[in-house]
Amino acid sequence: MKERTAVIDHTRQDPWEVALAQFNIAADKLHLDPNMREILSTCQRELSVHFPVRMGNGVVKVFNGYRVQHNVTRGPAKGGIRYHPDVVLNEIKALAMWMTWKCAVVNIPYGGAKGGVACDPKQLTPQQLETLTRRYTSEISIVIGPDRDIPAPDVNTNAQVMAWMMDTYSMHRGYSVPAVVTGKPLAIGGSEGRNEATARGAVYTIIEAAKHLGMDIEGARVVVQGFGNAGMFSAKLLAELGAIVVGVSDTGGGIFSEKGIDPAKVDAYKRETGSVSGFPGTERVTNRELLELPCDILVPAAIENQIDRDNAPRIKAKIVAEAANGPTSPDADRILFERGIFLIPDILCNAGGVTVSYFEWVQDLQNLFWREATINARLKEVMVRSFSDVLNISEKHKVDMRTAAYMLAVQRVADATMIRGIYP
Numbered sequence: 001m002k003e004r005t006a007v008i009d010h011t012r013q014d015p016w017e018v019a020l021a022q023f024n025i026a027a028d029k030l031h032l033d034p035n036m037r038e039i040l041s042t043c044q045r046e047l048s049v050h051f052p053v054r055m056g057n058g059v060v061k062v063f064n065g066y067r068v069q070h071n072v073t074r075g076p077a078k079g080g081i082r083y084h085p086d087v088v089l090n091e092i093k094a095l096a097m098w099m100t101w102k103c104a105v106v107n108i109p110y111g112g113a114k115g116g117v118a119c120d121p122k123q124l125t126p127q128q129l130e131t132l133t134r135r136y137t138s139e140i141s142i143v144i145g146p147d148r149d150i151p152a153p154d155v156n157t158n159a160q161v162m163a164w165m166m167d168t169y170s171m172h173r174g175y176s177v178p179a180v181v182t183g184k185p186l187a188i189g190g191s192e193g194r195n196e197a198t199a200r201g202a203v204y205t206i207i208e209a210a211k212h213l214g215m216d217i218e219g220a221r222v223v224v225q226g227f228g229n230a231g232m233f234s235a236k237l238l239a240e241l242g243a244i245v246v247g248v249s250d251t252g253g254g255i256f257s258e259k260g261i262d263p264a265k266v267d268a269y270k271r272e273t274g275s276v277s278g279f280p281g282t283e284r285v286t287n288r289e290l291l292e293l294p295c296d297i298l299v300p301a302a303i304e305n306q307i308d309r310d311n312a313p314r315i316k317a318k319i320v321a322e323a324a325n326g327p328t329s330p331d332a333d334r335i336l337f338e339r340g341i342f343l344i345p346d347i348l349c350n351a352g353g354v355t356v357s358y359f360e361w362v363q364d365l366q367n368l369f370w371r372e373a374t375i376n377a378r379l380k381e382v383m384v385r386s387f388s389d390v391l392n393i394s395e396k397h398k399v400d401m402r403t404a405a406y407m408l409a410v411q412r413v414a415d416a417t418m419i420r421g422i423y424p
Contacts, residue, residue: 015094026406049139070096077113080154104409146179179364182357191360192372199233201352218242226302235263254290255282300327345402
């Protein structure tokens with residue numbers, strides 16, 4: 001079968017186009033049946049909601065929100081909720097597809113979903129944020145549930161937002177349903193180790209990549225783009241292993257120090273000032289410049305479309321570990337692969353979050369909770385095994401790690417679809 005050439009508008013870098021291009025590359029390598037390609041390249045459900053929120057002084061604002069389920073063949077849908085001004089349907093569709101592959105590549109029994117509201121939470125009061133969350137939850141309650149679709153935190157959402165979602169859903173049902181969301185506070189059924197799970201999973205894969213390359217983590221120079229939950233914990237965990245963090249950034253800009261930066265002190269500074277920018281003893285850099293700093297390990301932990309065909313030739317890292325979703329374009333993938341840079345793709349690298357979310361869901365359903373040491377040990381087992389599975393495919397088929405991860409994930413979902421058949 002003739003391979004498809006993915007056409008991407010580089011001026012926009014539409015996330016859905018990127019997701020389809022990545023899928024088609026793997027589908028070509030697998031010689032996927034055209035009918036199966038048609039099924040897996042389509043989202044099963046797309047819900048758009050438009051809801052009013054009282055903003056004070058009698059002003060009512062209508063917000064746009066979404067919940068998309070890409071595929072639920074292997075189990076209930078799973079995926080985060082993000083609050084961001086740039087949220088659009090195509091972004092949510094892409095993220096839902098990536099969640100399908102992410103769950104499949106680490107072999108947990110979920111399908112992929114994603115949700116979001118186009119808003120700037122930094123401009124909302126705590127009361128407005130709660131009202132928005134509760135109304136959005138009410139609107140999407142027709143598609144979510146502990147056995148149907150389980151949301152989780154994502155960009156600009158956290159454990160408190162999940163608590164409001166869980167409470168709203170429970171109020172509609174008339175009884176507590178803790179398993180409807182994951183990433184909750186411990187007091188209402190959250191799991192030990194969930195906060196650090198995405199970063200911890202990423203670091204497990206970085207350790208395995210370093211072993212494969214014969215590189216020592218101790219003394220390795222690290223740059224982290226995005227100092228939110230995943231980026232901050234990744235920096236701290238790598239520093240604990242003896243790595244030297246030389247650059248970090250957030251939406252306010254980046255900082256760099258040849259001598260190294262203490263992630264814990266930067267975290268404290270950000271909590272006090274609202275940004276890492278201006279941290280004493282560092283040079284200011286832009287987020288774009290940060291990606292091109294000299295380092296051994298680069299951790300993109302912010303948002304999509306950060307490494308593209310323009311800056312990929314100037315990336316200096318030996319390992320790029322995608323703690324964020326979709327930070328690298330297909331063109332950049334090819335450039336990095338040709339330059340010998342080892343990339344750990346997002347659907348593998350940051351799957352620690354959904355893996356521990358799965359553990360949380362299982363604990364909620366059983367009303368039986370595990371110790372953090374048990375959770376971390378089980379997470380490590382999943383991440384190390386999954387890295388090995390992807391690396392074996394990469395070496396066998398002589399493809400980059402992303403293509404290998406997609407080949408593994410797409411094949412698993414295709415196999416499940418074939419076995420179940422098409423209803424009716």
